[in-house]
Amino acid sequence: MPVKTLTIDGQLITSPAEQTVLDAARLHGIKIPTLCHLDGVSEVGACRLCLVEIAGSNKLAPSCLTAVAEGMAVTTNSPRLQEYRKMIVELLFAERNHVCSVCVANAHCELQDLATAVGMDHVRFEYQFPKLPVDVSHDQFGIDHNRCVMCTRCVRVCDEVEGAHTWDVAGRGHNARVITDLNQPWGDADTCTSCGKCVQACPTGALFRQGATVAEMEKDKQKLAYLVESRARRASK
Amino acid sequence: MPGNHPSGDKRFKLLDAAMKKHQFRADALLEVLHTAQELFGFLQPDLLIYIARQLKLPPSRVYGVATFYHFFSFTPKGEHSCVVCLGTACYVKGAAALQNAVEKELDVKAGQTRSDGKASVSIARCVGACGLAPVAVFDGEVAGGLTAEAAVKRVKGWLEHGSG
Ligand code: SF4
Ligand code: SF4
Ligand code: FES
Ligand code: FES
Numbered sequence: 001m002p003v004k005t006l007t008i009d010g011q012l013i014t015s016p017a018e019q020t021v022l023d024a025a026r027l028h029g030i031k032i033p034t035l036c037h038l039d040g041v042s043e044v045g046a047c048r049l050c051l052v053e054i055a056g057s058n059k060l061a062p063s064c065l066t067a068v069a070e071g072m073a074v075t076t077n078s079p080r081l082q083e084y085r086k087m088i089v090e091l092l093f094a095e096r097n098h099v100c101s102v103c104v105a106n107a108h109c110e111l112q113d114l115a116t117a118v119g120m121d122h123v124r125f126e127y128q129f130p131k132l133p134v135d136v137s138h139d140q141f142g143i144d145h146n147r148c149v150m151c152t153r154c155v156r157v158c159d160e161v162e163g164a165h166t167w168d169v170a171g172r173g174h175n176a177r178v179i180t181d182l183n184q185p186w187g188d189a190d191t192c193t194s195c196g197k198c199v200q201a202c203p204t205g206a207l208f209r210q211g212a213t214v215a216e217m218e219k220d221k222q223k224l225a226y227l228v229e230s231r232a233r234r235a236s237k
Numbered sequence: 238m239p240g241n242h243p244s245g246d247k248r249f250k251l252l253d254a255a256m257k258k259h260q261f262r263a264d265a266l267l268e269v270l271h272t273a274q275e276l277f278g279f280l281q282p283d284l285l286i287y288i289a290r291q292l293k294l295p296p297s298r299v300y301g302v303a304t305f306y307h308f309f310s311f312t313p314k315g316e317h318s319c320v321v322c323l324g325t326a327c328y329v330k331g332a333a334a335l336q337n338a339v340e341k342e343l344d345v346k347a348g349q350t351r352s353d354g355k356a357s358v359s360i361a362r363c364v365g366a367c368g369l370a371p372v373a374v375f376d377g378e379v380a381g382g383l384t385a386e387a388a389v390k391r392v393k394g395w396l397e398h399g400s401g
Contacts, residue, residue: 168300
């Protein structure tokens with residue numbers, strides 16, 4: 001197995017050649033914040049929270065999409081990166097309506113955790129307060145667009161793991177939304193198998209199980225990664 | 238795959254031919270959507286479902302691609318159309334006032350068609366005539382250096398002389 005030797009935050013690390021900087025860092029206990037990354041599905045590099053500095057380049061690089069390289073010197077937590085991350089999280093909060101006190105995901109929310117991790121104490125940007133719908137037409141699940149951060153984890157897990165491709169992104173920019181089938185109510189979306197993977201994958205309270213209490217909304221991300229791994233194992237037998 | 242839309246509408250035959258030309262390949266979606274819009278004028282849901290089935294694509298992917306482009310329209314177009322450019326150059330030169338004036342005169346919001354089908358208003362992000370800002374396109378004809386009054390004058394006639 002070809003390996004690469006690099007430093008992350010000054011720590012000397014040896015890592016398999018095909019690994020990303022993010023995986024290598026995590027394996028060595030170095031935490032890099034992420035949002036669109038989800039173990040077991042492809043990377044899209046959309047949220048930019050995982051940006052790192054690489055010596056010799058003046059561009060910041062998304063660690064989830066950057067492969068390790070020989071002699072690479074990575075910095076994951078400079079004051080500049082901390083400031084950018086804080087800004088990104090503030091923008092996420094300002095874009096839709098994240099009223100944590102009345103959210104089913106309160107205390108089990110990755111966005112909330114990120115806000116704590118980056119030390120966000122207030123939002124410098126103007127809140128947009130869009131009026132967005134909640135769709136509870138599915139008999140088990142629901143989506144509250146007010147809490148969606150457009151990470152597309154639901155889209156990828158439904159396509160790549162379940163194989164249903166019920167979700168996709170419609171529109172663009174500020175008007176972009178995740179939709180089911182032809183932008184029809186989720187309950188009418190024929191492709192949905194009601195497997196619940198998207199609900200597990202969602203980092204916020206945007207996708208939820210109906211009738212779930214806050215305590216029941218804890219999502220099990222490891223379950224998805226496990227599923228992907230065990231399928232791969234079976235396929236390679 | 239034999240394309241046979243049950244409606245017997247001739248236009249589906251032409252659409253089938255276009256899809257066949259691309260061997261029903263999923264990556265021909267954009268070309269196929271173009272052809273569909275040319276044939277039908279706008280993309281209604283059953284048309285999108287038909288395309289999704291024929292190209293073996295998830296409906297949400299077809300909808301997502303179609304809605305990414307301002308070029309595609311999902312409601313029937315009016316007899317007349319006014320496209321107001323809200324690109325940066327036009328915006329700075331007061332395109333928002335143009336939009337308001339035209340919407341008010343035609344009594345319809347951008348992105349919509351009047352219920353009598355006489356006119357529709359839409360917006361664009363730069364039509365490539367920034368030097369003439371602010372710009373609007375009336376029935377396919379670009380007009381630059383517009384004032385709200387001039388724009389209103391252009392669309393007023395559409396309601397007055399019937400199909401004129
Ligand atoms: S429940 Fe399963 S099939 Fe339905 S949208 Fe979610 S991931 Fe896709
Ligand atoms: S619904 Fe959840 S998983 Fe899907 S894009 Fe929104 S936040 Fe991400
Ligand atoms: S986790 Fe890398 S860009 Fe989102
Ligand atoms: S901004 Fe209106 S034509 Fe370019």
